[in-house]
Amino acid sequence: LAQKLDSATAAAAVLIPLKGISQLDSEGDIFHDPGADAALFSAIREHLREDVPVMEVDAHINDVAFARALVDHLVGMLEQQKE
Numbered sequence: 001l002a003q004k005l006d007s008a009t010a011a012a013a014v015l016i017p018l019k020g021i022s023q024l025d026s027e028g029d030i031f032h033d034p035g036a037d038a039a040l041f042s043a044i045r046e047h048l049r050e051d052v053p054v055m056e057v058d059a060h061i062n063d064v065a066f067a068r069a070l071v072d073h074l075v076g077m078l079e080q081q082k083e
Contacts, residue, residue: 002047013053016041019060
């Protein structure tokens with residue numbers, strides 16, 4: 001993931017859903033593994049270009065709060081490009 005973003009020529013950012021990245025890894029589900037998620041998130045941070053911001057969102061990828069954070073960040077990026 002980080003290598004793909006490192007080749008981006010336009011503005012990019014990573015938003016990390018701290019409570020899980022798929023329906024099957026929701027708390028109590030069969031693939032719930034906070035340690036594996038933490039390892040993934042750490043690897044992304046470690047290998048990502050320094051100019052690509054990483055934001056943590058205390059939500060699951062399927063939560064409305066995460067969707068709102070994505071939209072808010074995207075709108076902010078688009079507004080910056082218009083300036």
